[in-house]
Amino acid sequence: MLNHKKDPTKKDLQLEELLRFKRAERPDxxxxxxxxxxxxQRMLQTLVKKDPFHRQVLRAFAGKRFPVGLLTAATAAVALVAIGPFSQPQPSIYMEGSLAASTPQSAVSAPLGSADADAMNPTNAANAANVVEGVEFVDYTIESIGVGEETFQQDFGMDRMVAAELSQADYSFQEAAPRSGRTMLASLTF
Amino acid sequence: MDLTGTATKDFATGKTGTSPTERDADWAIVQEVQEGRVGAFDQLVSKYRESIFSIIYNITGNREDASDLTQDTFIKAFRAIGRFKGKSAFFTWIYRIALNSTMTFLKKQGRRRFINYETVQETASSSEVVEKLTAKVRTEKGVLVRELQERLNESLQKLSPKHRTVVILHEIEGLEHAAIAEITKTSVGTVRSRLHYAKQQLQAFLKDYLD
Known part of the structure; x- marks a missing residue:
């Protein structure tokens, strides 16, 4: 710290003068x-257009040797990440009758093309109308039954939906009698 | 590309690029860059690098950070120059980029602050200050310069970033209140009020030198 011995003949420094001292702090x-x-260098990098992602990946791998085990593990990890979401159990409809005793897993694993699988596939829903008839929805997340533009929804907080659009002849519902001649049935499953 | 052009900052006043002639000259260079002659950008770098470095250095108190942030400022300006329409002066625009980058940096850094001072070059104004102080306190010149540098930087760092910015732009860079208001997107009244408060604070922090 400064040890002041003030000389009265000298003029006091102003704050502005002191701050101007900061101008002297500059690089050589x-x-x-x-x-x-x-x-x-950085400006040139800005000007150079970046390659698409797949080219960057290919370049990164070009000319490099990786242990077979490492590559296999990496491929397996990618495959798991990609397939994982689809391998979750997705039971949608619990059937009465022959399927009444079956578990959700067995319903999902039914052979493709069977009536049960068709019933769960929205694209085949119309063909599966006969199967849907008589189905009891014992557990569901959102049920939405609409007639014309009127729709009634009940949200039970689940996140997957299987929808089927049926004609009145194929499906009827006592509490929502259709007026327009078409009934839309949608059920969210888990 | 040649970056050896001379900076036009007048260190007696600290002002850079504020006169109408300089505004026009900057705008002409910007238009050249926008038309594809990117080498012209070097002239803007040469002209503003020292003042931008100085502003950032005085706000952060760290020469390495100031160096990185000054480069970031020019890179950002280079990338965005196509969108610069000349409604404001180029220096206002680039100073605003510099300040925004610096404030973002300070927020990210939080309380982890490192001080790394720049060398003090001998200039007319610095010599004058040192002479006055040497006569006053009879301390060896080298010691006095180091001590003064530390005290000034510490005092500035005690101010809030907003107050620090206004003091730096006005007292060190020599910008007018209106220009500071434009850069900081505030009113002239706000600039005056911040400056008044900041100087009061600094008077208290530096009273050993000023009494």
């Missing part, structure tokens, strides 16, 4: 030469 010419070189 060598610093600016280095700065300019680095800035040029």
């Amino acid at each position: 010419e060598a610093y600016w030469n280095r700065f300019d070189r680095e800035l040029h």
Whole structure:
């Protein structure tokens, strides 16, 4: 800290003068030469257009040897991540009759093309109308039954939906008698 | 590309690029860059690098951070120059980029602050200050310069970033209140009020030198 012995003949310093001292704090010419070189490099990088992602990946792998085990593990990890969401059990409809005793897993694993699988597939829902008839929805998440533009929804907080659009002849519902001749049935399953 | 052009900052006043002639000259360079002659951008770098470095250095108190942020400022300006329409002066625009980058950096950094001072070059104004102080306190010049540098930087760092910015732009860079208001997107009244408060604070922090 300063040890002041004030000389009365000297004029006091003003704050502005003191702050102007900060202007003297600046880099030398060598610093600016280095700065300019680095800035040029970065500007050139900005100008160079980046390759698409797949090319960057290919370039990263080009000319490099990886252990077979590492590649296999990486491929398996990618496959697991990609397939994982689809391998979750997705039971949608609990059937009465022959399927009444079956578990949700067995319903999902039914052979493709069977009536049960068709009933769960929205694209085949119309064909599966006869199967849907008589189905009891014992557990569901959202049920939405609409007639014309009127729709009634009940949200039970689940997140997967299987929808089927049926004609009145195929499906009828006592509490929502159709007026327009078409009934839409949608059920969210888990 | 050649970056050896001379900076036009007048260190007696600290002002850079504020006169109408300079505004026009900057705008002409910007238009060249926008037309594809990217080498012209070097002239803007040469002209503003020192003042931008100085502003950022005085706000952060760290020369390495100031160096990185100054480069970031020019890279951002280079990328965005196509969108610059010349409604404001180029210096206002680039100073605003510099300040925004610096404020974002300070927020990210939080309380982890590192001080790394720049060398003090001998200039007319610094010599004058040192002479006055040497006569006053009879301390060896080198020691006095180091001590003064530390005290000034510490005092500035005690101010809030907003107050620090206004003091730096006005007292060190020599910008007018209106220009500071434009850069900081505030009113002239706000600039004056911040400056008044900041100077009061600094008077208290530096009273050993000013009494």
